[in-house]
Amino acid sequence: MYYVYILKWKRYYCWSTNNLKRRVQEHKRGKTITSRVLHTYTLVWYYLVETKEKALALERKIKDSGHIERWTHKDDFVVI
Numbered sequence: 001m002y003y004v005y006i007l008k009w010k011r012y013y014c015w016s017t018n019n020l021k022r023r024v025q026e027h028k029r030g031k032t033i034t035s036r037v038l039h040t041y042t043l044v045w046y047y048l049v050e051t052k053e054k055a056l057a058l059e060r061k062i063k064d065s066g067h068i069e070r071w072t073h074k075d076d077f078v079v080i
Helices: 020-028 033-038 052-065
Strands: 002-008 012-017 042-049
Touching (some): 002 020, 002 052, 012 020, 012 052, 020 033
Antiparallel strands (some): 002 012, 002 042
């Protein structure tokens, strides 16, 4: 299983991973370039999909939409 997730700082950022808990911890520890720049952020949304290909396709669809924040309000997805 794979997750597509959105973090919010001053704007929204979207990624995908096969281990959401580990990936969030990496962001918190500054293990990614983006999280070193963001410093503080909030996990605002995630969605579970069956395959890596589907996760990457959904991530690309969200990023290409140009309005990542709109995805955090979809009723059929998990919003936290």
